Amino acid sequence: MRPIRKFFIAVVGLILPMMAVAETLPVIQNVNAYESMSLNGEWNYIVDVQEEGYYDYRMNPTRWGFFVNAKPQKPEDLIEYDFDKSPTMQIPGDWNTQDERLFFYEGTVWFKKSFSMRNEELNKVLLYFGAVNYDCRVWVNGKEAGHHIGGFTPFNFDVTELLTEGENTVIVKVDNKRHAEDVPTQIFDWWNYGGITRDVKLVKVPTVYIEDYSLQLEKVKGGKGEKVREISFSARLNKAEAGHEVTVFIPELKIEKTFTTNAEGKIQSSTFNVPSKRLSLWSPENPKLYQVQVMLDNTTIADEIGFRTIETRDKQILLNGQPIFLKGISIHNEKPNGGGRANSAEDARTLLGWAKELGCNFVRLAHYPHHEEMVREAERMGILVWSEIPVYWTIAWKNPKTFENARQQLTDMIGRDHNRANVIIWSIANETPHSAERDDFLGRLAQYARTLDDTRLISMAMEVTGASNYVNRLNDNMNKYVDVVSFNEYIGWYRDVNDASKMTWEIPYNKPVIISEFGGGARYGYHGQKNQRWTEEFQENLYRENINMIDKIEGLSGTTPWILKDFRSPRRVLPGIQDYYNRKGLVSDKGEKKKAFFVLKEWYDSK
Numbered sequence: 001m002r003p004i005r006k007f008f009i010a011v012v013g014l015i016l017p018m019m020a021v022a023e024t025l026p027v028i029q030n031v032n033a034y035e036s037m038s039l040n041g042e043w044n045y046i047v048d049v050q051e052e053g054y055y056d057y058r059m060n061p062t063r064w065g066f067f068v069n070a071k072p073q074k075p076e077d078l079i080e081y082d083f084d085k086s087p088t089m090q091i092p093g094d095w096n097t098q099d100e101r102l103f104f105y106e107g108t109v110w111f112k113k114s115f116s117m118r119n120e121e122l123n124k125v126l127l128y129f130g131a132v133n134y135d136c137r138v139w140v141n142g143k144e145a146g147h148h149i150g151g152f153t154p155f156n157f158d159v160t161e162l163l164t165e166g167e168n169t170v171i172v173k174v175d176n177k178r179h180a181e182d183v184p185t186q187i188f189d190w191w192n193y194g195g196i197t198r199d200v201k202l203v204k205v206p207t208v209y210i211e212d213y214s215l216q217l218e219k220v221k222g223g224k225g226e227k228v229r230e231i232s233f234s235a236r237l238n239k240a241e242a243g244h245e246v247t248v249f250i251p252e253l254k255i256e257k258t259f260t261t262n263a264e265g266k267i268q269s270s271t272f273n274v275p276s277k278r279l280s281l282w283s284p285e286n287p288k289l290y291q292v293q294v295m296l297d298n299t300t301i302a303d304e305i306g307f308r309t310i311e312t313r314d315k316q317i318l319l320n321g322q323p324i325f326l327k328g329i330s331i332h333n334e335k336p337n338g339g340g341r342a343n344s345a346e347d348a349r350t351l352l353g354w355a356k357e358l359g360c361n362f363v364r365l366a367h368y369p370h371h372e373e374m375v376r377e378a379e380r381m382g383i384l385v386w387s388e389i390p391v392y393w394t395i396a397w398k399n400p401k402t403f404e405n406a407r408q409q410l411t412d413m414i415g416r417d418h419n420r421a422n423v424i425i426w427s428i429a430n431e432t433p434h435s436a437e438r439d440d441f442l443g444r445l446a447q448y449a450r451t452l453d454d455t456r457l458i459s460m461a462m463e464v465t466g467a468s469n470y471v472n473r474l475n476d477n478m479n480k481y482v483d484v485v486s487f488n489e490y491i492g493w494y495r496d497v498n499d500a501s502k503m504t505w506e507i508p509y510n511k512p513v514i515i516s517e518f519g520g521g522a523r524y525g526y527h528g529q530k531n532q533r534w535t536e537e538f539q540e541n542l543y544r545e546n547i548n549m550i551d552k553i554e555g556l557s558g559t560t561p562w563i564l565k566d567f568r569s570p571r572r573v574l575p576g577i578q579d580y581y582n583r584k585g586l587v588s589d590k591g592e593k594k595k596a597f598f599v600l601k602e603w604y605d606s607k
């Protein structure tokens, strides 16, 4: 049967030009500042369990796949799919919470969106995705635009050559199956929401545009900070062209500075001064953002940027030169009320609003880069951020592809958010097992992160390495690569219930300490004795005991208990209690506050 089909569509196939893959480009900085056409909304989708739309029956990639979006031309034509007759779902959005047949589904789903373009819109156009989980292939008008892996970072393709005046079609193949060599790897304690989970847009850019720019306040050097502060500016064009003038305009600071690109199309960390008394520094108490315009030729990119410095001194974390205690909470990028992946400013305000009620000035966005609005809303609300890539548990340390994947996710995480004043910590891993391969992998990642951004702190969530006779030790080779020593401990839950008060800690590093996770589960509304698992009283007591214990740790500079809200996890199957939710939230999935919420709030209010 198949060869016949092959013959038929051959006719169609001949019409279509050979598939030229569009160029994968560095992610454009501050994409929301550009004129764009949103492709958010209803997309048709086809669930393709056996990837019939991509491989032939010999499992070779076929040229006659669903990306052709073929339609019968003659009555006898055999086309066994039709996007326009297929159901639709809302994009951005995961498929798990929009089609109950796909709640547990891990595999391939195809998406199609049609739109029309006017000729004058076709100068230079990037097709931008905020994030797609996990393995994503994109076609525009049947021609391949590109391929991306990694579920939590943005990517864009130059599709100028693929677009046409009038009707256009984007087709996206998304596969969220898990593999050992992936990042994250096969197992992780969160729901593997699949799909086009963040915004999609066609971004109109000039032929030469600013691919990336950075504005950072320099640390005070040798008392010079008294009268003036130094701000450094750097930029990179999409073309290696010298002589382009880039102007930075900050009206409120009476700043207007013009710089010229070098032969590489770059402006490398040029500085200018601002009178100290004119500069209001960003901090949780004063989340001051300045309106900034960056201009190149006739294009102006508007941004909101705050100025602050972050550094460590021995066991202290200094924000704007002053010691700060990070009153934090860990959060997953998940909507409340079983709504799936968070993907809007409104979702961010809901989650961050609860963190504010807790008395937080800091959040750990676990275990992957969250939606951009989560970071920007936190910046507006005066909440500091720990941002992390999903190098989680035991990944394939020896696999060069896995390293390249992790390195790319790190590049894109830092690339997207390096102008956000509230982001202070880049985390490169969580709970990774000790080995020479792991140390090598993570050591290279940490050093690479510093080449991308030497203005922020590097950390990772380590694990307690030894505990005997109530003495807990941290002994991790990675200590030399990080600025902040962070670790997860689950005293009172996974071990040593009711022994927290007897515990002491040996953390032999002259660096600030963050407890990046502690906590325990409770089903909201389930009450009983404090030694009864899953009751709010058990969780409440666990928090009390842990807080008393960790408050004595020398050099403790912050904590991000696990976790703000109950979240979905396929690893949590206890009926009537978990029901596929990790119940370690301080609020239920509906936002109902558990007793432990108030224990943590009380501590933070006392800090």
Ligand code: GCU
Binding pocket: 189, 367, 430, 431, 488, 517, 562, 582, 584
């Ligand atoms: C781990 C891990 C989390 C997980 C948590 C738990 O420490 O980092 O992702 O959800 O423990 O067991 O609840």
